[in-house]
Amino acid sequence: MDFSRALARFVVDTDYDDIPAYVFETQKKSVLDAVAITLGAATLGDGCKEMVEVATENSYGAVGDAAVIGFGRKLPAPWAAFANASMAHSLDFGDTQMRAIVHSNASTFPAALAVAEKLGGVDGKTLLTALVIGSEVACRVSLGVEQDLERYGFYMPPIYTSFGATAAVCKLLKLTEEQVVDAFSFDLCQTTCSAELMNNRDTVVRSIREAFAAKNAVLSGLLAQKGLKGFAEPFEGKLGFYHAYARDETDLDRALEGLGSSFEAGTLYFKLWPSCAGTHPVIASVKKLVEEDHIAPQEIRRVHVVTSQRNRMLAEPEEIRKAPATSMIAKFSIPYTGAVAILRGDVTLDDFQPAALQDGAVKALAAKFTYEVNEAWGKAEGMNTDVTIFTDRGEHHHFYTEVGLPPRDATFEELTAKLRSCARHAVRPKSEEDLGRIADTIRHMESLEDIAQFTSLL
Structure with missing residues (x-):
């Protein structure tokens, strides 16, 4: 099967008019969501401040192509x-895309936004399409x-997303089908993530992991644009x-089924609780039981x-999950989020937050989880x-269970409220008027003649 070529052909041949309107509405919600989270993570995210500092320090003297959201500065596109x-x-x-189990925009949006700014003159329709x-x-x-591939030592979400980010970059750079395959090859040679992050209470990798995927995606597209050659079959090749990663336990027919006519990207789950999606069933369940059965904490x-194989990491190791030392570990803890x-x-x-x-009450209740x-x-x-x-x-x-059920569809208004909530923690405070202007610009992004009208607000 010519899997790599099929994906590359999809990247090259798909234009704005080929994508249903509902998919663009979902994508605009994703952009709004991403801006909200980025503004909040600038001060709340483990390791984020230091990552921005590293990017800035390594860009010294270089031309700033693209905005660092919320920081009032521009850096070269990869940084x-x-x-x-x-x-x-x-x-x-x-x-989150629940069928594919991937945060499909986590590095895609940052990579595509940086390249669009670097190119200049990119309109809203072009960015949305990418x-x-x-x-x-x-x-x-x-x-x-x-x-699930954690059993082989790989943490897959940022690896999958890196290829999506590369595809978006390639679309903006207007690469040929062959060049897109080359770019996928270069990304394959750069991006990975160790599942060991699940076992370490002190690591910031789970927090900042998408940084590597996004930067590598930009570099991969730029390398391919130069005409450098990759592999003919980066995905399905004998050693691809x-x-x-998967030891050939694959179903590539399923992956390509309906490609170009049905869009997984149009069915995303938007979080209204700031923790791993795998904790949400527990949060929803205990809230329902407490409210309907009038359960008092002291009687528990x-x-x-x-839980499932996939979400066992949210309960293990128990000593870490029941008494999380960092915000990121807490976000990946069934006992902690359930107790809260x-x-x-x-x-x-x-x-x-650290406090x-x-x-003590949360810790005591979390200790009662089995x-x-x-x-x-x-x-x-x-x-x-x-x-x-x-x-x-x-x-x-x-x-x-969510088997056979459509994902919950958060409204644009709910995500605008999320923007306001996250922006309270921004490095550079934004007024209610500014936040309203950001939301309105994203809602009508397809009408922008130049995405600079959007990035200037960030």
Whole structure:
């Protein structure tokens, strides 16, 4: 199967008029979401400030092509992409494609925005088209894998997204089909991520991981533009991506099914809780049980969670998840987020501040969480979650599943409120009027003659 060529052909041949309107509406929500998160992560994200400093220090004396969101400065495109992407996923608050299990815009948006600014004169329709193409490619590459690959030592979301970011960059650079394949090859040789991040309470890699993917995507497109040659089959080759990462446990027909006519990029889940999507079923379940059964925290004896293979990392190692030392570990903790939801009725950015992590009541309740893994729940059932709260009055049970259900569709208004909430933590405060102007510009991005009208607001 000529998988690499098929993806490259999709990148080259797909234009604005080929993409349904609802997909663009989803993509605009994703842009709004990304700007919101980036503004907040500038001060709240683990390691983000230092990543921006590294990007700035290594750009000294160079021409600034693209904006670093919220910082009032411009850097060369690769370093601007690096800086923005370090913040894009840091709060673990970004959109998710639930079928492909990938944050398809996490490095795609920063990389594409930087290159569009570098090129100059790019209009809103062109940027939106590149973003949709990038998001779609990230999803398709992921759908080619049949199993979760953490067991082989790889943390896949930023790896999948790196190819999407590369596709978006290639579209903006107007590369040929052959050059796109070359760019995928160069990205394959640069981008990876170790699953060891799941076992380390002190690492910032989970927070800033998309920085490498975005920067490498920009470089990959620019290398291909120069005419440098990569591999003919970077994905499906005998020793290519799918062999190296997935041990050939693949379904490439599924990955390409409907490519160009149906869009995975049009079905994204937008988070209204700032934690890993895998914690959301627990948050939703305990909130439902507490509200409907009028459960008081003091009567809870135990909270038992049955989770999937994919989400076991949110409960293991137990000593880390029950007493998270950092905000990022807390965001990836079923016991912590579940305890917060029970005690406070919601989960917000404030719940991941240093003082909040030391809350004795939350720690005591998190210690009452137990878990088991249902090994039969594979990739397709990754969000399946079974929650039982044991109290003095008896057992309270809720089963959560998304199998066969459409993703929850957050409104533009909800995401605008999220922008205002995140922007409270920005390095450079923005007025309500400024935030309203950003949201309105994104809502009508297809009408922009030059995306400078958008980036000037950032």
